[in-house]
Amino acid sequence: MNIRFAKESDKNNIIDIWNYCFDDGPKFTDYYFNDKYKHENTIVVEDDEEIVSSLQLSQYNLKLNDKIYDTSYxxxxxxxxxxxxxxxxxxxxxxxxxxxxRKNQLVSILMPIDYRLYRKYGYEHCYDQIEYEIDIEDLSGFKSKGCLKKAKLDNINDLINIENNFLKDLNGTIIRDENYYENLFKEVESEDGHIYIHEDELKDGYIIYFINNENIFVRELYYNNLNALKGILRFLxxxxxxxxxxxxxxPIDDKIRFILSNPKTANIKLKPFMMGRVINFKKYLESLNIKSNENLSINISVxxxxxxxxxxIFKIHLNNNKLNVESGDYIPDVEFNxxxxxQLAFSYINGKEAYLLNDLKENKKVIEFLDLIFVKKENYVNEYI
Structure with missing residues (x-):
């Protein structure tokens, strides 16, 4: 067995594995391997000089706790x-x-097909979404002053502005730029999807959706005001x-459920979506800006x-809004895997929940410290590849 980064000449072999394992269809596969795939971000396993396994490391900028990190998905x-x-x-x-x-990345994300496969490698559940299943007739009462038009590449800056405004209060999001949206247009087209933008006086909402037989799957519905939301629901x-x-x-904080005429006829559920992992615990902590002038320290065994x-075992010292982290033979105040x-670093849980989930007797001092540096927030990410 040999594990290595892929070479340019390995591409066709990696496509063969992809096609065997995933039922994506030729249009999407062509898009992925023409526009997303990079051999330098692909890891393969060779057995008797045959590539038998692979994975991709899609590169994104992740905004986590007001810091931006180069991240492998x-x-x-x-x-x-x-x-x-x-x-x-x-x-x-x-x-x-x-x-x-080794590449100095501090965190990573992963969308699991089965959480049990990846928990053993330190990835853990950090992102949820709300999923609505709505009878289309329940959307008949919505009206708006605006209109929807098919989005074009010329609308990319409008899409960026809508997305930034819609997600501004959420944590753990992906930074999207013009290149991202250019690729998104190709991705959606490869899956026979559609992107429409809502306009009243300004462009203030957009929708990405796919028609699958008698069901419309809405991948993104971003809006900057209630009129745009109602207009998009009427469009559906x-x-x-x-x-x-x-x-x-x-996202978890979405407002659709508040304006449905009869929410009881909709199936509204929490959908686990994405896992995360801390890659470099020490550097991640030292990258944070903490909103506290207190001078405190705890010892955590990881x-x-x-x-x-x-x-x-790490000694974590908070002083002047920054953390100083050293490892050594300290007596731990708490041990976590x-x-x-x-889950703490991604702000998905708080200190008390960390103790509860590990069946530990609460330590008020440690919990208060954890809640100073890991403030629980609503996380959202919506990238699929």
């Missing part, structure tokens, strides 16, 4: 059936995590002769079975 984890059950996944994940540490209702149901994925630099550390 692990996607496309795939293995030919003859190589499954041989422990290759453990080895490729071990290699990947330590390469991310205009499909009532061809579709019966609308499924909408939204258990990380894959990145040895995290698998230590990297999974719990990740």
């Amino acid at each position: 692990v996607v496309g984890v795939s293995t030919f059936p003859q190589a499954r059950g041989k422990g290759y996944m453990k080895h490729i994940m071990d290699f990947t995590l330590n390469e991310l540490y 209702y205009n499909h009532n002769t061809q579709c019966k149901k609308v499924t909408i994925s939204s 258990k990380d079975d894959f990145i040895k630099e995290n698998n230590k 990297i999974n719990t550390i990740t």
